Amino acid sequence: MRQIPNYEKAYISGQKLRKYLLSETHAIGKAKAKFFRSLGFNDDNIELFEQELMTIAYTEFVAEEIRTLFGIKYIVDGMLPTPSGISTKIRTIWIVEPHDERPRFITAYPQRMFATDKRSTT
Template identity: 40%
Template sequence: MPESDDGTPGLTIADPKIGDYLLNTEHPEGGGKAKFFLAHGFGSDVPDLFLASLFAHARPSHLAGEQATGFGTKFVYEGPMIMPDGSTWRIRSVWHRPLGETRRFLVTAYPF
């Protein structure tokens, strides 16, 4: 599982979140998100670029809110993300920190 190495503590993205979900046009829930991200230059052939962009997006200045749930804490980040094609879009990313865990795991990301 890749983790942020830019000094932001505890951000983790499970490998399947990228290739099997956010960049998979055939995924029933992620297909539309995949079409968006692929159209703007991200690709499953270079997942590290997408990972780095998602980690950079989840910076403290983009934190829009957090909410305690029965399973942990949900964190919502909103802000600009520069795409490989040079465009900039407002993206919302959602991360979850399970009870008893220090890491935040990516749940989803999409334009809004």
């Protein structure tokens, strides 16, 4: 088991949380926004949301590594404490691109969204 390479340099770019993960109008992000908002995350405590996601990058181990043309994606699962008082298991995805050694946050979603994934192994 290992952590994301250069995890101490991990970052979440600009408006990623506000315009994607917490956006109720984003074509792809709105289902995730509904989930995270139901746990108390919103525009008023976005810094807390970012801090909790960064804590997962800093403290949890890589569950899976995926090599792509754009870089290496790191799947990192962890517990997310929330403003509602509930902690929930989520999956975060980070990428290290060939031109930048810093892991960049891509997305996060509840573990139950992938818990029933039955990928073929043949």
